[in-house]
Amino acid sequence: MLEVTLKHTPVLLDEATDLLAIQPGGTYVDCTVGLGGHTERILEEMRGKGRLIALDRDSESLQAVSEDLRYRSKLVSFHHENFKNLPLVLPNLGIESIDGCLVDLGVSRYQLTYPDRGFTFTEEGPLDMRMDRDQQTTAESLVNHLNEHELADIFRRYGEEPQARKIARAIVEQRRIRHITTTTELADIIRAVKAKRRGSRIHPATLVFQALRIEVNQELQDLDRFLSTTIQFLRPGGRLVVISFHSLEDRIVKRAFQLETGKCICFRPGDLCTCPRIQNVKILTRKPIGPSEKEVNTNPSARSAKLRAVERMESTEDE
Ligand SMILES: C[S@@+](CC[C@H](N)C(=O)[O-])C[C@H]1O[C@@H](n2cnc3c(N)ncnc32)[C@H](O)[C@@H]1O
Incomplete structure (x- = not known):
């Protein structure tokens, strides 16, 4: 077994746990255990009472983290699950409702550190990028089988890569000669296309790697599904806290929360509006909370974080 x-x-960390307003004896869900930083803090705040359901779709890091945390606390159980499946996971555990739920999106330090996971372009590794290695689709299968138009669309949509078409074309040309199998081969192709445009502060491959990762793991689709089904499991007063790192993720969270406040988000007039208009939650963060300067100085990867939170209403019209 891998050691963490x-x-x-x-x-x-403080902002997320404050907003979760953890009460000893409550039932909580940490949807994205990663290396267990938030999990550990939630357990501390539970003060030996209650139940914590901890999920991650990455079985490798989950196994390593759970070995350590499980023996320190009996309150937590670990599950190799995608958070989009929470509506199945909770009933299977005999849980009807929860007091709080945390989602901390993106990749973990674990996934970025080991080149064999394929997330990093700074060291050679297989073009993998699967958070859940049980799934079929890898970055290699996308890069070698999608057509030029489909690749460019992914790079543009999820990476906002200005040279999406040129990079997609260069990939298709290169793979006619040889299958592209490693992270560094792909990074070299991108670097060759982008070499003429200097001056950017980020590595030339950053945006394409981010876009491929989002597509391989269907990150936005899973988030959407999770948000549309999870709020119903919150008890009145229960809270959902989401930390995102990408503007597309934050937009999905913002819209999903607005919809649950009973507001119209389709902006169609009168009878044409299809929004449910039922207030299930109140928003706890009018504007998303970002990291302080101090946090960014000590942890630069927190730079783009945005936190949004909602609280389930005491009583709702649909009950
Ligand atoms: C930023 S890390 C979480 C870090 C964690 N909060 C900590 O303090 O160590 C994100 C984690 O979420 C997991 N993840 C991403 N999408 C997921 C999903 N749909 N379901 C379950 N886990 C997911 C990733 O595998 C990764 O381990």
Whole structure:
């Protein structure tokens, strides 16, 4: 078994735990255990009473983290699950409702550190990028089988890569000669296309790697599904806290929360509006909370974090 000697510095740790308003004896869900930073803090705040359901779709890091945390607390159970399946996971555990739920999106330090996971372009590794290695689709299968138009669309949509078409074309040309199998081969192709445009502060491959990762793991689709089904499990007064790192994720969270406040988000007039208009939650963060300057100085990867939170209303019209 792999040992976890790495530490992920949990992002917005105080803000997230304050907003979860953890009460000893409550039932909580940490949807994205990663290296267990938030999990550990939630357990501390539970003060030996209650139940914590801890999920991650990455079985490798979950196994390593759970070995350590399980023996320190009997309150937590670990599950190799995608958070989009929470509506199945909770009933299977005999849980009807929860007091709080945390989602901390993106990749963990664990996934970025080991080149064999394929997330990093700074060291050679297989073009993998699967958070859940049980799934079929890898970055290699996308890069070698999608057509030029489909690749460009992914790079543009999820990476906002200005040279999406040129990079997609260069990939298709290269793979006619040889299958592209490693992270560094792909990074070299991108670097060759982008070499003429200097001056950017980020590595030339950053945006394409981010886009491929989002597509491989269907990150936005899973978030959407999770948000549309999870709020119903919150008890009145229960809270959902989401930390995102990408503007597309934050937009999905913002819209999903607005919809649950009973507001119209389709902006169609009168009868044409299809929004449910039922207030299930109140928003606890009018504007998303970002990291302080101090946090960014000590943990630069917190830079783009945005936290949003809602609380389930005491009584709702649909009950
Ligand atoms: C930023 S890390 C979480 C870090 C963690 N809060 C900590 O303090 O160590 C994100 C984690 O979420 C997991 N993840 C991403 N999408 C997921 C999903 N749909 N379901 C379950 N886990 C997911 C990833 O595998 C990764 O381990």
